[in-house]
Structure formats: C-alpha cells, structure tokens
C-alpha cells in the first residue's frame with residue numbers, strides 16, 4: 001500500500017497505471033499514517049506539525065471514511081487560535097501540538113509559546129489561506145451524519161467567524177475591500193514568482209540559522225537560500241514589533257494584496273455567511289456579506305489587461321504583480337470574476353492548459369520564471385486544481401472544469417500522492433505520502449460516486 005503512494009513516476013502508462021482500488025486504499029492509508037492523534041501532518045519529516053490550510057483540505061479526505069475524525073481536524077486547528085489581545089481570532093499557519101526537530105523554523109523561532117492567555121499551544125505568528133468554511137460547506141454535502149454534524153458544527157463555525165473577523169480587522173484596517181498578506185508563507189504559495197518583486201524590499205537576515213528542508217527533499221525542488229533569508233527576516237520582524245497588527249499594517253516591508261488569499265477568503269466568507277444564517281448567527285452573516293460586497297466592488301483593481309487574468313498587487317508600491325500564476329484563476333472559486341473579464345480569463349486558462357501535457361502549472365510554462373520542479377514556481381498542486389475546477393463549474397464553465405478534472409485524475413493514476421507534480425512529465429516532486437493530495441483524491445472520487 002505504501003508502495004503505491006510513493007512509487008516514483010513511471011513513464012509507461014496504460015497497464016502501468018494505478019487502479020482505482022489501489023489509489024483508494026493508498027489514499028486512506030496515507031491519512032491514517034499521517035494521523036498524529038486528532039490532527040494530520042502533511043508528510044513525515046518535512047512537515048511534522050499541523051498546517052492551517054492543509055488541515056481544511058485533509059478534513060475532506062477524512063470525511064469520506066471517518067466523519068468524526070474530519071471534524072476533529074478543525075477542533076485541533078482551533079486549539080491554536082489566538083484567544084485574546086490585538087490579534088484575537090488569528091488561526092496560525094502552523095500549530096505546534098508536539099515537539100519535532102525535523103523542521104525549521106520550529107516553535108523556538110517564532111516567539112509564540114503557549115502562555116495560557118493568548119495561546120494554549122505554541123504556534124507561528126502568521127496565517128494561511130482561510131479555506132475552512134468552504135471545506136465545511138463541501139463536507140455538509142457529503143451525506144453528513146446529522147448527529148455528528150450537530151455535535152461539531154457550532155463551535156467550529158464560531159471559531160471561523162472570529163478568524164474571518166480577524167482577517168478583515170487586522171488585514172484591511174482601512175476597509176479597502178482587499179486584505180493584505182504580510183509574509184509569503186501566508187499565501188501558502190511560498191516561493192511563487194509573483195512575490196519576487198515585493199520580496200526585494202525585504203532585507204536578507206544576517207543571523208545564523210539552519211534549514212532542515214534540504215535534508216528531506218532535493219534542493220532543486222525547494223526555495224532558494226535568498227528566499228529563506230528574507231522570510232526569516234519577516235518572521236523576526238513580527239516578533240520585534242510585538243505582533244502588533246497596527247505596526248505590521250504600517251511598517252512591515254512586505255504587504256501584498258494576494259489574489260489567492262482574497263479569492264479564498266471571499267469564497268469562504270460567502271459559505272460562512274450561509275452557515276451562520278442556518279445557525280441563527282444573523283449579525284455575523286450580515287457582517288460577512290457586507291465585507292464580500294466590499295471586496296466585489298474592489299476586485300477590478302487586480303485585473304491585468306496585459307495577462308488577461310486577475311493578479312496580486314504590491315500594497316506598498318501600488319504596482320500590480322503581473323506574473324502569470326494559477327492564483328488568479330481562484331477568482332472563480334471566490335465568486336469574484338466580473339462579467340466583463342470572464343470570457344477573457346477563460347481563454348487565458350485554456351491557453352495555459354494546452355501548453356503543458358498536465359494541468360494546471362502554478363506558473364505559466366511560457367513565462368521565464370517557470371521552473372517545472374521548484375515548489376510553487378511551476379509544479380502542479382492538486383488541491384489548488386480542485387478549487388479552480390470547482391470555481392469553473394460554479395461559473396458554468398463545465399468543459400474547462402472537466403478538462404482539469406481529467407488531468408488531475410491522470411496525475412493520480414500515474415504518480416500517486418506526491419506533494420506536487422511536474423507539468424511536463426507528470427512525475428511527482430517534493431514530499432511523498434502527502435495528506436492533502438490523498439484527501440483531494442478521496443474527495444473527488446466521492447463526488448464522482450454521488451454523481452454516478
């Protein structure tokens with residue numbers, strides 16, 4: 001079973017593909033192996049803690065064969081939520097439930113120890129794309145058991161409302177409609193070439209530190225040393241300003257209106273508003289809908305006529321970051337695509353999809369920054385493809401959505417459950433036995449079976 005999840009890419013297709021049965025067993029086994037007792041690590045060694053957006057995606061996988069375990073993933077994540085102080089409501093990007101020495105930067109680096117007041121558990125000081133409410137909405141469509149749902153839903157929705165309020169309060173204090181991210185790791189798309197330009201304004205740290213990631217995967221698949229020097233600087237900056245959100249909003253040398261985060265937040269806020277309405281939390285629902293309306297009015301500022309897609313913007317300089325990354329296509333998932341731009345962005349997406357044998361590369365393959373194996377600079381991320389595929393279907397672009405689904409399926413069948421995949425060959429790269437990739441497979445298969 002393990003063999004399936006980590007077999008290297010095999011050039012032969014046809015009889016050499018994994019069967020549905022093999023994939024199903026291996027996907028479940030991947031989650032079981034990565035379970036650390038109520039929370040799931042992304043993969044052993046490389047990522048030994050609970051990650052924020054991984055947890056949301058991974059819950060979808062658990063939901064297909066152990067419903068209570070799916071809800072537990074959120075309860076565990078919310079144990080890391082900041083309980084008081086100016087950043088009350090923050091759900092951090094990593095929750096350090098247990099010690100592990102195989103990762104840098106671990107709990108000793110962030111200055112966010114458990115203190116019983118702000119935090120019950122040590123965490124990082126930054127966040128990640130808030131897709132959780134969208135994942136919960138999907139879970140509720142999956143033959144959710146009424147009793148299990150009733151037992152779990154309310155406290156999780158309340159925690160997520162606090163988190164969304166945190167986003168709008170701390171990351172859009174001037175009510176522009178467009179939240180900002182203060183660290184490339186918050187985007188989840190760490191070393192995306194979209195961040196190259198804004199990162200130039202961030203000094204390289206001069207302090208000593210030792211990376212651990214290069215002990216787990218080849219350096220050609222990981223961010224560069226220069227990237228690490230700058231993100232370590234930003235981690236230290238947060239600690240030095242006492243995690244003061246006002247100072248971060250004014251003084252952080254990295255502030256980006258990230259189209260990926262903005263889209264994911266908006267899609268999740270709309271879902272969260274519906275969940276609140278169902279639970280009688282009317283004030284929260286009204287608040288969330290008002291924020292979504294504000295974002296819908298502002299989103300046109302992120303349209304790139306040059307690229308024919310939405311892009312991110314450097315909030316400090318006001319410059320659009322016109323690098324073709326797949327994050328722009330999340331605007332469909334976020335229900336943010338303006339009618340005037342829908343057809344053009346669809347044409348852009350279809351052009352991308354015809355340029356590589358496998359879709360959807362994280363950076364357009366014809367762009368000079370494209371690197372097919374280096375993390376977020378080219379490889380395919382299946383959970384992102386799933387979000388884009390869902391957004392396309394909701395927008396009525398069924399043909400493009402099906403095309404993307406078919407490409408996702410061929411990557412699973414050919415290569416199993418890697419962290420990410422090369423768009424030119426379909427070979428898996430990065431970590432193996434990867435939780436959110438296995439979960440994306442389980443969820444997709446479940447949805448297909450409901451349709452059949």
Ligand code: DGY
Nearest residue numbers: 093104105185190213
């Ligand atoms: C890493 O360490 O590469 C993670 O993606 C940061 O969240």
